[in-house]
Each structure stands twice: as C-alpha cells, then as structure tokens.
Amino acid sequence: MLPSTVSRRIAIAPAAALAALAWLPPAFGQGRTPDGQPDIQGMYTRNGVVGLEAKPPVNPIDPSGANPLSVSNRGDGLGPYPSIFGRGGTVLRGGQGRGQRRTGIVDPPDRNLPWRPEEDQKRREFLLHMNPPVDLRHVELNARCALPGLFQGEDGNNPYQFLQRPGEVMILYDYNHTSRVIHLDGRPHVGPSIRLFMGDSIGRWEGNTLVVDTTNFNDRTSYSREIPYLSDALHTTERFSLADSNTIDYEVTIDDQKLFTKPWKIAGYFSRVPPGVASMEFACAEGSQTLLDIFGKPPEKGGPDK
Amino acid sequence: MVSLAASAQVPRASGGQPDFSGVWQAVNAASWDIQDHSGELGVPPGLGVVEGGEIPYQPWAAARKRENRLNRKTADPVAANCFLPGVPRATYMPYPFEIVQTPKLIAITYEFAHALRTIPMDASPHPEGLPDTWMGDSRGHWEGDTLVVDVKNFNDQTWFDAAGNFHSDQLHVIERYTLKDADHILYEATIEDPKVFTRTWKMSMPLYRRLEKNIGLLEYECVFYQQEEKYKNAPFHR
Amino acid sequence: MKDQVKDASEVTMLCRITTRGIVVVGLSCFLAAVPVRAHHAFAAEFDVNQPVKVKGTVTKVEWVNPHAWIYVDVKDADGHVTNWRFELGAPNALFRLGWKKDAVAAGTEVEVSGFRAKAQDAVANGRSITLADGRELFSGGSAPNSEGPEKK
Numbered sequence: 001m002l003p004s005t006v007s008r009r010i011a012i013a014p015a016a017a018l019a020a021l022a023w024l025p026p027a028f029g030q031g032r033t034p035d036g037q038p039d040i041q042g043m044y045t046r047n048g049v050v051g052l053e054a055k056p057p058v059n060p061i062d063p064s065g066a067n068p069l070s071v072s073n074r075g076d077g078l079g080p081y082p083s084i085f086g087r088g089g090t091v092l093r094g095g096q097g098r099g100q101r102r103t104g105i106v107d108p109p110d111r112n113l114p115w116r117p118e119e120d121q122k123r124r125e126f127l128l129h130m131n132p133p134v135d136l137r138h139v140e141l142n143a144r145c146a147l148p149g150l151f152q153g154e155d156g157n158n159p160y161q162f163l164q165r166p167g168e169v170m171i172l173y174d175y176n177h178t179s180r181v182i183h184l185d186g187r188p189h190v191g192p193s194i195r196l197f198m199g200d201s202i203g204r205w206e207g208n209t210l211v212v213d214t215t216n217f218n219d220r221t222s223y224s225r226e227i228p229y230l231s232d233a234l235h236t237t238e239r240f241s242l243a244d245s246n247t248i249d250y251e252v253t254i255d256d257q258k259l260f261t262k263p264w265k266i267a268g269y270f271s272r273v274p275p276g277v278a279s280m281e282f283a284c285a286e287g288s289q290t291l292l293d294i295f296g297k298p299p300e301k302g303g304p305d306k
Numbered sequence: 307m308v309s310l311a312a313s314a315q316v317p318r319a320s321g322g323q324p325d326f327s328g329v330w331q332a333v334n335a336a337s338w339d340i341q342d343h344s345g346e347l348g349v350p351p352g353l354g355v356v357e358g359g360e361i362p363y364q365p366w367a368a369a370r371k372r373e374n375r376l377n378r379k380t381a382d383p384v385a386a387n388c389f390l391p392g393v394p395r396a397t398y399m400p401y402p403f404e405i406v407q408t409p410k411l412i413a414i415t416y417e418f419a420h421a422l423r424t425i426p427m428d429a430s431p432h433p434e435g436l437p438d439t440w441m442g443d444s445r446g447h448w449e450g451d452t453l454v455v456d457v458k459n460f461n462d463q464t465w466f467d468a469a470g471n472f473h474s475d476q477l478h479v480i481e482r483y484t485l486k487d488a489d490h491i492l493y494e495a496t497i498e499d500p501k502v503f504t505r506t507w508k509m510s511m512p513l514y515r516r517l518e519k520n521i522g523l524l525e526y527e528c529v530f531y532q533q534e535e536k537y538k539n540a541p542f543h544r
Numbered sequence: 545m546k547d548q549v550k551d552a553s554e555v556t557m558l559c560r561i562t563t564r565g566i567v568v569v570g571l572s573c574f575l576a577a578v579p580v581r582a583h584h585a586f587a588a589e590f591d592v593n594q595p596v597k598v599k600g601t602v603t604k605v606e607w608v609n610p611h612a613w614i615y616v617d618v619k620d621a622d623g624h625v626t627n628w629r630f631e632l633g634a635p636n637a638l639f640r641l642g643w644k645k646d647a648v649a650a651g652t653e654v655e656v657s658g659f660r661a662k663a664q665d666a667v668a669n670g671r672s673i674t675l676a677d678g679r680e681l682f683s684g685g686s687a688p689n690s691e692g693p694e695k696k
Contacts, residue, residue, distance in 0.1 A: 158636070174636065277640065280636040280639065280640075281636075282609060282634070282636060283609060284609055284610070286609075287608035287609045287610075288609070288610075
C-alpha cells in the first residue's frame with residue numbers, strides 16, 4: 001500500500017499518476033489489523049461479478065434496442081428507464097492484478113443455471129411486464145433506489161471500501177450509500193422474522209480467505225436484469241480471497257431452493273483504486289423521478305395541513 | 307444541559323485514542339423539535355437540546371421557519387419524502403447508528419434510510435468544488451480525548467427537525483464527541499450559517515450505547531415503504 | 545469462462561489511469577478487455593450515428609443522480625436561440641473527472657459534443673465539453689468514449 005504522504009487530491013492529478021506508477025503490488029504477506037485479521041482495508045472497484053446465463057431471456061431493457069419491448073412508451077424517447085445509472089463507467093479503474101481472473105457464472109461451467117422449470121417460466125413471464133412496468137412490483141429495483149443487495153451496485157464509477165475492526169468487517173458501497181456489516185464475533189444469525197435487503201452476514205477468516213454466510217434476505221434481492229428477483233430462501237456463501245495486496249478474488253455460491261434445484265456460483269474480483277480517490281455521497285432517492293416518470297403523480301389523499 | 311464529569315474508564319483503540327466504535331442512539335424528542343415543546347398526537351414532548359433555548363434566526367429566517375412549521379407535514383424532507391436527514395439531525399433520529407473507528411477513517415452508518423458518513427482522520431482539507439451533499443463532507447481530528455468533526459458542503463435541503471428549523475448551503479457544523487464513560491457519549495454540535503442566523507449556536511445531548519447482546523443495525527427503508535404505499539394502486543386510472 | 549459481449553460499445557480497456565488527457569498505462573495492464581455489463585440504455589434513446597457538437601452559453605447545470613444535466617443556449621446563424629439539454633454522468637463521476645461545482649456555471653462559454661436523442665430535438669447524451677481555455681472535460685456518461693480522449 002502507498003504511504004499516506006501521497007497527495008490527497010480527489011481529482012487524479014499528474015503527481016498521483018506518477019505515484020500510481022510506483023504502486024507495485026508488493027510481495028504477498030501484507031499487514032494485519034491489531035486483532036490479527038489480514039488487512040484488506042481500502043478502496044476498490046468491483047469487477048465482473050454479475051454474469052449472463054447460457055440461454056438468457058430477452059432483456060426487457062435491452063441496451064442494443066433490438067428488442068421491440070425496449071422501445072420507450074413515452075413520446076419523448078426518454079423513458080420509462082431513462083439511462084438509469086447509465087455510465088460506460090470506467091472512471092475508477094484500478095490495477096487488474098496478475099493473471100487471468102475468473103468472472104461471471106463459473107459453476108455450472110456451461111452457465112445453464114439449475115432453474116426449477118416452473119420458476120424459470122415465471123421469471124420469463126415477469127420480464128415481459130417490466131417495460132413498461134404493469135405495476136410497482138414490476139419496476140426494476142435499481143430504478144427505485146432500493147438497497148442493492150449483494151449483486152447490484154453499479155460498478156465502475158462507484159467504489160467499494162473495506163473497513164475492519166475487532167469482530168467486524170464493514171463494506172461500504174458508494175452506490176446508494178450502502179453499508180454491509182460482516183460479524184466475526186461468532187454470533188448467531190438474527191431470527192427468521194427479520195428480513196433484510198442486504199441479508200445478515202456472519203463471517204470467519206480461513207487463512208487469507210474471508211468466508212461469509214448470509215441469510216435472512218427479503219424477497220427483494222435482484223441479481224440482474226435477466227434475473228430480476230431471487231427469493232427469501234436465498235442463502236449465500238461468499239469467499240473473499242487475497243490474491244495480492246491490490247486484488248481480492250471474490251466468489252459467491254447462490255443457494256436459493258425456491259428457484260433453483262441446486263446452488264450455483266459466480267466470481268469476480270476487487271481491485272484497489274489509485275490513491276487519492278475517496279468515497280463520495282451518492283444520494284439516490286433524493287433526485288429520483290423514476291416512479292413519477294413511469295406512473296405519474298399518485299392521487300392526493302386528504303386535504304391541506306392545518 | 308449536559309454535565310461533563312471527568313471521564314471514567316473508556317475503551318481505547320490501539321493507537322491510544324478513545325474508541326467510539328459501537329452502536330449508539332439518542333434518547334430524546336429532538337428529531338420532532340429541537341426546542342422545548344409540548345406533546346401532540348404523534349409527537350412526543352421534549353426538553354430542547356439547544357443551549358440557551360433560543361435559535362438566533364435573522365428576521366427573514368424566523369418568518370421562514372414559521373412558514374416551514376405550518377407546512378411541516380408536506381415540507382419536512384424527512385417526514386414527507388424520507389430523504390436523508392442531514393447533520394446533526396441524523397444523530398438524533400430515533401433510530402440507532404453505528405460508529406466504526408479505524409485510525410485513518412471513521413464511518414458512521416445510520417439505520418434510518420441507511421444514511422452514511424465517512425470521516426477521514428488524515429488531516430486532509432475539505433476538497434474544493436465538491437457537489438453539494440445531504441450529509442455534508444466531514445473531516446475529523448482529535449483534541450485530546452475529544453473527536454472533533456468539521457462538516458461543510460451541505461445543500462440547503464435538510465431541516466434540523468420536523469418542526470421547520472432549517473439552514474442554507476452555507477451551513478457549517480462542528481461536532482464534538484467525548485466519551486463520558488464506556489457507554490455514554492457527550493455530543494455537541496455547533497451550528498454556523500451566516501445566511502440564516504445572527505450568531506453561532508449549539509445543540510448538546512448524551513448518546514447512549516445500545517447494550518443488547520448481538521446488537522446491530524437493521525434496515526429502515528423509508529423510501530421503499532413510502533413507494534409501496536403511494537404506488538400500490540399504480541397504474542392510476544383517472 | 546468469459547461472459548458474452550452484448551454490445552461492442554460496452555467493451556472497454558480496464559488498465560488505464562487517465563489524467564487530464566495523459567494516458568498512463570497501469571503495470572498489470574496485460575489482460576484482454578473484460579466486457580462491462582453496465583445498466584445502460586444509451587442505444588435505446590440516443591443515436592451513436594448522429595454525433596452533434598454545439599457552441600454556446602451554459603444556462604444551467606443540474607447536479608443530480610443518476611445523471612447530471614447541462615443546458616446550453618445555442619445561437620444559430622439567424623440569431624435564433626435554442627436551449628440544448630445534454631445528459632452527463634453522475635455528479636460523483638463528473639467530480640472525479642475534474643469537474644468542479646462552479647467550473648461550468650451559468651454564463652460559461654462551452655463547446656459540447658455528444659450524440660443526439662432519437663426522439664427529441666435539442667436533447668443529446670453528452671460526451672465532453674471544451675472550455676474557453678481549451679480544457680476538455682469528459683462527461684463520464686453512457687456515450688462511447690466519455691471517460692477520456694479517444695484511443696488512437
């Protein structure tokens with residue numbers, strides 16, 4: 001990691017770029033936190049996590065425009081999903097880390113997901129009613145500024161930050177000012193009546209791999225545009241493995257028995273961003289016009305204030 | 307107001323500073339009204355948290371506050387829209403928050419609307435030309451055992467409470483966190499805004515550690531719940 | 545196993561650190577480009593075959609998520625003024641690309657390049673703006689090459 005004397009300018013400046021050139025991944029075997037965890041703290045981009053299955057249904061919000069369903073229903077050509085978070089998104093590229101990295105769906109290797117056939121059908125049917133959305137339930141969760149769960153998060157321009165303290169790893173997503181706590185103190189999961197967008201995460205270190213078990217998801221976790229929902233039976237196991245001091249390999253086992261006959265796995269990696277990049281506020285709901293654009297203003301109820 | 311006794315034994319971080327990490331919550335009625343107020347339906351009564359009692363509005367701003375208060379059900383950005391509450395209101399919303407303290411950065415996550423603040427502790431200045439923010443840009447440093455956080459770069463959209471107390475985009479807040487003992491923080495927020503007030507003024511209150519075993523923040527997804535209610539009959543047939 | 549590339553315009557080289565137009569190649573820069581599956585619908589709304597470049601005076605910048613917008617008064621040869629609206633990246637992306645809050649305030653003379661909206665006049669997806677002093681600021685938006693100068 002670079003010394004803290006490196007310039008703190010947020011905009012990437014020539015001095016920082018030169019310093020970044022000197023930012024070589026040192027030999028593996030980096031520092032530890034005071035309580036003995038491998039120290040992974042810092043700012044990263046996340047890469048390559050959400051991947052396409054082998055025979056995906058037509059994406060209702062298809063960027064290529066080839067899908068007739070993706071044509072806007074608004075005369076001005078700008079809705080109902082006006083380029084939500086539509087960045088090409090490479091402002092914060094970090095280093096790649098050495099070697100080829102695994103990304104997207106890695107198990108099963110042929111990317112044919114083990115759908116329960118009736119659930120696959122239901123999901124394909126659901127997609128047909130998302131553009132334009134026939135009701136609130138069919139509005140993409142991202143467009144509602146909902147918490148992104150484990151899979152969404154608008155990578156590219158929005159970094160992730162890892163913090164550690166005794167008994168806890170915290171992951172901050174710039175995107176929608178999201179935070180996740182991974183408890184390392186041996187506590188049990190919360191009870192089954194607590195349902196969460198981000199789930200409840202209990203983790204442990206196995207050597208240089210942080211293994212995280214997450215349960216208690218609500219039924220509003222979205223994986224991708226082609227898999228718009230997972231169920232509240234979702235149970236994930238994540239492995240954050242230090243590849244070198246600038247790269248964390250990442251793998252998630254997705255076990256959702258309501259939708260799939262067996263678990264499947266996706267992979268990606270986190271790579272450190274250049275020094276001088278700090279987290280920034282990403283206020284989502286405060287500026288969002290999406291539901292207004294889609295459905296118009298809800299009818300007033302009641303009269304003026306007294 | 308809040309008595310500042312000599313600090314008892316407090317937890318300390320590896321560098322020797324007091325360790326504020328943990329889950330905390332204010333226990334007062336300030337988020338409804340930061341001044342003395344009686345109860346009304348849905349509003350608990352409260353002693354004010356403003357030192358001296360008075361908020362020193364300029365005359366135009368006092369009139370605006372009265373107007374805000376009349377319109378508060380639709381004009382309060384938190385009650386009407388579930389928007390981010392700003393600083394210091396986020397501290398005294400009736401929901402817990404978590405402080406994660408590391409040597410170079412302190413993060414504060416709030417259960418209400420999953421609000422988030424990151425506080426660099428590296429003596430960096432507020433960056434020039436940042437976009438305006440709801441929760442401000444925070445920079446922290448130590449003064450002895452007190453954590454001092456300087457917060458600037460606000461927009462003018464947040465209120466200090468649900469009663470219409472407001473500020474401009476010139477708002478500058480200086481927070482001071484001091485551990486009275488392991489389970490109590492003495493919290494002070496100095497408010498400076500030359501566009502709105504005639505002088506600086508201050509709020510103060512204790513913050514209480516949430517002592518339950520296995521405590522952690524849950525989710526209060528106000529915006530989502532509001533959408534579910536407002537748009538439950540969408541599409542609307544007129 | 546690589547993901548399918550859905551749209552060629554989404555494939556970007558990941559290994560550059562770009563600073564004010566100087567491309568610095570990162571040390572680990574020997575991987576093939578990895579497709580970026582961003583949530584964007586650029587092609588549904590804007591036409592990459594209709595590039596546009598206008599010169600005019602900024603009337604407003606809205607620094608909002610998910611997209612900032614810049615409004616520019618453009619005078620044609622007859623003196624008729626049209627107010628153009630360009631979609632940019634998110635405010636945080638803009639800041640990280642060098643845009644400061646009041647750098648492009650109302651009254652600033654700019655040249656804006658981008659791609660026209662398919663179904664609307666005087667609306668476009670902005671790629672970059674050039675200021676009077678020659679500096680080019682990229683939009684971080686969903687248009688191709690919005691993060692830095694075109695690769696030669």
